[in-house]
Amino acid sequence: MRITGENLIGAASRRGEGETFRAVEAATGNSLEPAFAAATPADVDRACALAAEAFDPYRETALEDRARFLEAVAEAILALGDELIVRCMAESGLPRARLEGERGRTVGQLKMFAGVVRDGGFLEARVDPAQPERKPLPRPDLRLRQIAVGPVAVFGASNFPLAFSVAGGDTASALAAGCPVVAKAHPAHPGTSELVGRAVQAAVKQCGLPEGVFSLLLDAGIPVGQALVADPRIAAVGFTGSRRGGVALMQAAAARPVPIPVYAEMSSINPVVLLPAALEARGRDIGRAFAGSLTLGSGQFCTNPGLILAVEGPGLDGFLDAASAALAEIQAATMLTPGIHRAYCAGVAALEANPAVTTLARGLAGGTNQGQAALFSTTAQAFLADHTLAEEVFGAASLVVRCPDLATIRAVLERLEGQLTAALHLDEADHDAARALMPVLERRVGRILVNGFGTGVEVGHAMVHGGPYPATSDGRTTSVGSLAIHRFLRPVSYQDLPEALLPAALRTGNPLKLWRREDGKVVVPGA
Ligand SMILES: NC(=O)C1=CN([C@@H]2O[C@H](COP(=O)(O)OP(=O)(O)OC[C@H]3O[C@@H](n4cnc5c(N)ncnc54)[C@H](O)[C@@H]3O)[C@@H](O)[C@H]2O)C=CC1
Numbered sequence: 181m182r183i184t185g186e187n188l189i190g191a192a193s194r195r196g197e198g199e200t201f202r203a204v205e206a207a208t209g210n211s212l213e214p215a216f217a218a219a220t221p222a223d224v225d226r227a228c229a230l231a232a233e234a235f236d237p238y239r240e241t242a243l244e245d246r247a248r249f250l251e252a253v254a255e256a257i258l259a260l261g262d263e264l265i266v267r268c269m270a271e272s273g274l275p276r277a278r279l280e281g282e283r284g285r286t287v288g289q290l291k292m293f294a295g296v297v298r299d300g301g302f303l304e305a306r307v308d309p310a311q312p313e314r315k316p317l318p319r320p321d322l323r324l325r326q327i328a329v330g331p332v333a334v335f336g337a338s339n340f341p342l343a344f345s346v347a348g349g350d351t352a353s354a355l356a357a358g359c360p361v362v363a364k365a366h367p368a369h370p371g372t373s374e375l376v377g378r379a380v381q382a383a384v385k386q387c388g389l390p391e392g393v394f395s396l397l398l399d400a401g402i403p404v405g406q407a408l409v410a411d412p413r414i415a416a417v418g419f420t421g422s423r424r425g426g427v428a429l430m431q432a433a434a435a436r437p438v439p440i441p442v443y444a445e446m447s448s449i450n451p452v453v454l455l456p457a458a459l460e461a462r463g464r465d466i467g468r469a470f471a472g473s474l475t476l477g478s479g480q481f482c483t484n485p486g487l488i489l490a491v492e493g494p495g496l497d498g499f500l501d502a503a504s505a506a507l508a509e510i511q512a513a514t515m516l517t518p519g520i521h522r523a524y525c526a527g528v529a530a531l532e533a534n535p536a537v538t539t540l541a542r543g544l545a546g547g548t549n550q551g552q553a554a555l556f557s558t559t560a561q562a563f564l565a566d567h568t569l570a571e572e573v574f575g576a577a578s579l580v581v582r583c584p585d586l587a588t589i590r591a592v593l594e595r596l597e598g599q600l601t602a603a604l605h606l607d608e609a610d611h612d613a614a615r616a617l618m619p620v621l622e623r624r625v626g627r628i629l630v631n632g633f634g635t636g637v638e639v640g641h642a643m644v645h646g647g648p649y650p651a652t653s654d655g656r657t658t659s660v661g662s663l664a665i666h667r668f669l670r671p672v673s674y675q676d677l678p679e680a681l682l683p684a685a686l687r688t689g690n691p692l693k694l695w696r697r698e699d700g701k702v703v704v705p706g707a
Pocket residue numbers: 335336337338339364365366367399400401402403405406420421422423424425426428429445446447448481482519520523524574
């Protein structure tokens with residue numbers, strides 16, 4: 181399929197009249213063909229108008245039809261074949277195997293949401309039948325279901341150009357909820373975005389859905405994203421990226437005459453706590469595994485283990501020796517964009533220049549745009565005194581905080597901002613220490629894991645990829661897994677509606693065979 185550099189507005193392809201830009205080959209810094217042109221305010225307006233027009237018919241599509249549409253998107257992405265992978269490798273610098281895996285995750289995610297839609301449980305249908313004889317007052321007939329919130333603006337992430345981008349988790353969950361999507365392509369992978377966007381556009385047509393169910397807008401800067409979030413027809417926003425970008429969108433959304441929710445996944449340093457018995461028994465093994473997780477994808481994961489907390493001693497020394505030796509042999513790897521590489525180098529340089537920080541290891545030096553891994557250490561006292569040490573350095577850099585005792589580890593955790601994940605390395609003898617940390621971990625993070633690292637998020641029903649601010653803008657939800665659909669739903673109650681006016685999900689006799697709560701009791705069809 182030819183990449184044209186056009187915006188996809190409903191069923192149309194339209195060359196923008198805004199700023200012209202090109203994708204950059206991450207490995208060389210060379211420009212790639214073709215030229216892309218940013219959308220104009222009129223393009224944003226048209227995409228939002230079509231999305232608003234599509235909203236009512238799309239949200240009432242039969243569950244089976246909506247599920248088939250999500251599957252058609254998945255099939256259309258697969259049908260792009262190797263062209264998608266080759267373009268994505270060039271734009272992102274990520275290797276083939278990683279991108280093939282990420283494509284599988286993207287397709288699997290769409291299919292998981294197809295299953296969620298078919299199941300219908302997300303509608304949370306409830307029926308409280310009328311009690312006309314109730315004393316002292318009769319009870320009305322009350323029925324509740326979740327409906328889609330409206331058109332959603334989705335910002336593709338640079339670091340997962342497939343699974344968190346144009347047809348990634350935000351788009352899949354919004355479409356599953358019944359929300360049209362206006363996607364804003366990430367300027368680091370516009371060609372990948374166009375290919376995937378065309379796949380979604382084709383699936384909309386194939387399934388006979390209103391064209392406004394999906395549009396894709398291009399921009400090298402911020403005006404298109406700002407205009408999109410300000411548009412009164414946009415009802416919610418999904419974003420993965422920098423804290424600065426996420427906060428700017430939160431502010432734009434809050435400043436609207438009608439504020440809307442922004443679900444932004446931003447920065448996280450993902451503390452890893454190494455407990456004493458585990459460290460003593462297998463500190464060296466944990467050190468080697470840590471080096472692998474830290475450098476995965478050149479460290480460009482928001483789940484990257486950026487902070488290690490442990491009590492001083494021979495166990496920690498063994499961990500540090502093994503991690504340092506492993507890191508010293510790791511090749512530098514191409515980063516996503518020159519800008520992200522520059523930000524990484526600046527973050528590492530700031531740590532190197534900090535008198536309270538010791539450089540423990542560097543990976544092998546690299547060439548153009550390649551990030552060289554780095555491991556640092558500091559004391560708990562220094563860490564607690566300098567908040568800049570707790571800031572994310574996006575890339576393969578991590579800071580070890582040497583603590584005198586477990587109480588200090590707890591004090592450091594208490595001082596951290598909200599995080600996506602926390603990992604505990606423990607043996608049975610560490611259970612009491614771990615139990616004591618659980619309350620603070622639950623308050624600080626979205627996912628607590630044991631004897632592993634947070635990189636590589638499982639897409640499933642029990643996953644939380646979220647966490648308190650600034651890990652995300654709203655810690656009550658997740659951007660990965662089936663629970664993500666709830667970001668784009670809101671409940672509506674129907675009181676005393678005649679049967680003929682009720683949505684099918686709430687009609688007497690449960691014609692859609694949904695799990696429902698009837699008069700407070702869960703009813704499982706066929707059970
Ligand atoms: N925590 C995480 O998962 C990630 C963090 N990052 C961090 O972000 C830095 C920059 O990477 P990017 O991916 O370019 O993130 P970014 O936040 O700068 O951009 C993400 C998207 O938001 C848009 N955007 C940014 N600021 C905006 C604003 N004020 N108004 C409207 N739209 C705006 C951009 O055009 C882009 O489409 C990295 O160096 C890293 O520190 C990047 C990717 C993932």
